[in-house]
Structures are given as structure tokens and as C-alpha cells.
Amino acid sequence: MSRLTILAAGAGLTLLPSPPTLGAPASPTAGPAPRVHKVVIDKMKFGPVPAGIRAGDTILWINRDMFRHTATARDKSFNIDLPAGKSGKTVVTKGGKFPFYCVYHPGMKGDLTVAPR
Amino acid sequence: MTIKVALAGAAALILLAAPALSQDAAGPTDAQIAHIAYTAGQLDVEAAKQALDKSRDADVRAFAESMVRDHAAVNDKALALVKKLGVTPEANPTSQALTDAAATQHQKLASLSGDAFDTAYVKNEVAYHATVNGALADTLIPSADNAELKALLETGLTLFREHQAHAEQLAGTLD
Numbered sequence: 019m020s021r022l023t024i025l026a027a028g029a030g031l032t033l034l035p036s037p038p039t040l041g042a043p044a045s046p047t048a049g050p051a052p053r054v055h056k057v058v059i060d061k062m063k064f065g066p067v068p069a070g071i072r073a074g075d076t077i078l079w080i081n082r083d084m085f086r087h088t089a090t091a092r093d094k095s096f097n098i099d100l101p102a103g104k105s106g107k108t109v110v111t112k113g114g115k116f117p118f119y120c121v122y123h124p125g126m127k128g129d130l131t132v133a134p135r
Numbered sequence: 136m137t138i139k140v141a142l143a144g145a146a147a148l149i150l151l152a153a154p155a156l157s158q159d160a161a162g163p164t165d166a167q168i169a170h171i172a173y174t175a176g177q178l179d180v181e182a183a184k185q186a187l188d189k190s191r192d193a194d195v196r197a198f199a200e201s202m203v204r205d206h207a208a209v210n211d212k213a214l215a216l217v218k219k220l221g222v223t224p225e226a227n228p229t230s231q232a233l234t235d236a237a238a239t240q241h242q243k244l245a246s247l248s249g250d251a252f253d254t255a256y257v258k259n260e261v262a263y264h265a266t267v268n269g270a271l272a273d274t275l276i277p278s279a280d281n282a283e284l285k286a287l288l289e290t291g292l293t294l295f296r297e298h299q300a301h302a303e304q305l306a307g308t309l310d
Contacts, residue, residue, distance in 0.1 A: 062293045084208050085294065102208060122201045124304065125297045 049135055054078050057128070059087055059100065064118075064128040073135040077108045087120045091130075097121075162278030163227065169217050170224035171233070172275060172288060175267045176206040176213075178237040182263070185244060186256050195253045198305055202260070202298065209291050216283055229270075250309070257306045264299035268292060 052074040058065040060082040071077070079089045081100040089098040089108065095116060098106040110116075113134030120126040163171070183202035190196055217224055240259055247255055271292045279285040 061290070062297050084212055084290070085205050086208075121197070122204070123297045123301065125300045 052076065056080055057089070059083055059089075059120075059126075062123060062126060064089075064120075064126055067128055067130055069131075070133075071110060071131065072133045073110055073113050075110055075132075077110060077130065078105060079108070080105045085122075087122060087126065089118055090121050092117045092119065162274060163229070164225065165220075165279060165281050165284055166222050166225035167227045167229070168275050168279050168288070169213060169222060169284065170226055171230045171270070172291060173210055173213050173224055174230040174233055175270075176210045176291075178233060179260075179263065180206045180210075182237065182241065182244075182256070182260070185241060186252075189244075189248060189252050190256065191249075192253050192309075194305060194308065195257060198257070198260070198301060201301070205294055205298070209287070209294065212287055216287055220281060220283070222281075254306070254309045257302055257309055260302040261299060261306055264295050264302060268295050268299060271295070 050072070053070075053072075054076045055068040055071055056078045057067055058080045062083065062085070077089075079098055079100055081087050081102065081104055084102050086102055087100045089096070089100060089106070091097065093116065096108040096110075096118075098108055100106050110130065110132045113132050116130040116132065118128055118130060180203050183199040183206075186199035187196060187203075190199065244252060244255055244259075271288055276285060276288045276292065279288055
């Protein structure tokens with residue numbers, strides 16, 4: 019909670035003009051820029067979830083199967099419909115461990131581990 | 136009762152696959168395999184449509200919807216593949232036995248409703264997928280000559296194993 023508050027406050031600060039910092043790249047936010055991580059679904063399985071996911075990053079779900087799937091968080095924090103051969107995105111907004119599964123094929127599951135930013 | 140019918144279907148599949156094998160040492164032809172696999176998928180779609188007509192259980196209906204969606208997807212690919220290969224699926228005693236067993240099962244389920252229907256439908260789905268998966272793994276996939284047909288059957292087997300596990304999990308909640 020306190021971390022989130024600090025983050026929110028930090029985000030507010032970025033709206034204000036800030037003086038250039040010597041020797042540092044001109045970045046609007048503290049820490050590394052948000053990244054995109056791919057999770058590939060193939061042959062009725064979620065592929066490995068990349069390490070190093072941080073709050074604010076995007077997960078790109080790529081469905082290579084001929085079947086419709088979903089990437090659905092057990093806590094319902096995301097629910098992405100993935101028609102055959104299509105992709106979808108989730109932006110992870112907070113840190114934590116998020117078990118997910120496919121609602122159509124409950125045997126398909128995985129865990130998303132997100133570090134706070 | 137349900138299990139008896141499913142087992143009759145299983146027995147028919149196994150027994151009738153045997154003469155086909157004995158007639159031809161190489162096993163069923165690709166044209167016969169395509170017909171068996173397509174028929175097996177189509178019969179499960181029809182069973183699912185019966186469930187969607189009769190069941191009011193959200194989980195059973197969601198399962199049935201997955202069966203319609205997934206089996207239709209595989210069968211669409213199968214039709215496209217046989218067309219591409221110039222193969223005409225050939226009716227055979229195994230696909231006929233599956234069709235006959237499914238017709239009997241459909242009739243039995245038609246007389247049930249509510250929880251009794253849900254339980255019987257899902258138990259039969261477990262048995263049916265187990266039977267088809269056994270036939271795929273032991274006979275159809277090893278006998279397929281064409282690499283693309285073999286690959287599609289393997290994809291089907293991966294999918295149907297998930298269906299079987301899903302049906303087993305669902306059956307556990309209905310007991």
C-alpha cells in the first residue's frame with residue numbers, strides 16, 4: 019500500500035517539469051522503462067513466463083494454437099480472450115504472484131510473478 | 136447404464152479396429168483414419184449440442200461449449216487437409232460402430248434431465264475421450280502415413296487429453 023502511494027506520488031511528480039540531471043539519461047520515470055514480455059501458447063500449453071517482470075510492464079500473450087484460449091487470472095485481475103492464432107495484451111499494474119489459467123481448458127495454467135516498480 | 140454404453144462403444148472401437156488391422160498389415164489407411172477421427176469429433180459436437188439443449192448447469196454448459204468449439208476447430212482443419220491431400224475420407228466399420236454407440240447414448244441421455252443428465256453426460260465424456268484417445272495413440276497415429284495427417288492427429292490427441300482431464304475434474308464436482 020505504502021509503496022503504491024509512493025509510486026503514485028512519484029508519477030505525479032513526473033508531470034512537473036524537472037531539471038535535467040547531469041550524467042543521467044532523460045527518463046520521465048524512475049527505474050527502467052516498462053517492457054513487453056511474451057508468453058507463447060502452443061500445443062495446449064502456456065510457455066515459460068519470462069523472469070524480471072515489473073509492475074507497469076506488458077505481457078503479450080501469443081496464441082499459436084488452432085483453438086481459442088484465454089489468459090485469466092485466478093484473482094480476476096485480468097482476463098484476455100485469445101482466439102485461434104491471435105494475440106492479446108495485459109498491463110500488470112502491481113507486484114505479486116498471479117496464478118492464471120485458460121477458462122476453456124482448465125489444465126492449462128501458469129504463474130506470473132511481478133516485482134513492484 | 137451410461138458407462139455400459141460407453142464401454143460398448145469402446146469395445147466396438149477396439150474390436151472393429153482389429154479386423155481392419157488384420158486385413159492390412161499396415162493398419163487402417165489414411166482415408167479410413169481421417170473418417171474415424173472426423174466422425175469421433177463430430178459425434179462429440181452432437182453430444183455437446185444435446186447437453187446445451189438440456190443442461191442448466193453453468194460448468195457443464197461451459198464444458199459443452201468448449202467441446203463444440205474445439206472439435207469443430209480440429210474438424211475444420213481435417214477437412215481442409217483432406218481436400219489439400221486429395222483424400223476422400225472412407226467410411227469403415229470403426230466409424231460406423233462409433234456412430235451407432237453414440238446414437239444409443241444420445242437416446243439414453245434424452246430420457247434424463249437435471250442432475251441425472253449432467254452426471255451421465257459428463258461421465259460419458261470421460262469414457263468417450265478415453266476411448267478415442269486410446270485409439271488415437273495406439274492405432275490411428277501409428278498407422279497414419281501422411282506426416283500432416285499424423286501431426287493433426289497428434290494435436291487432436293493433446294487437445295482430447297485435456298478434454299478428458301477437464302471432464303474428469305467436472306465429474307468429480309458432480310458426484
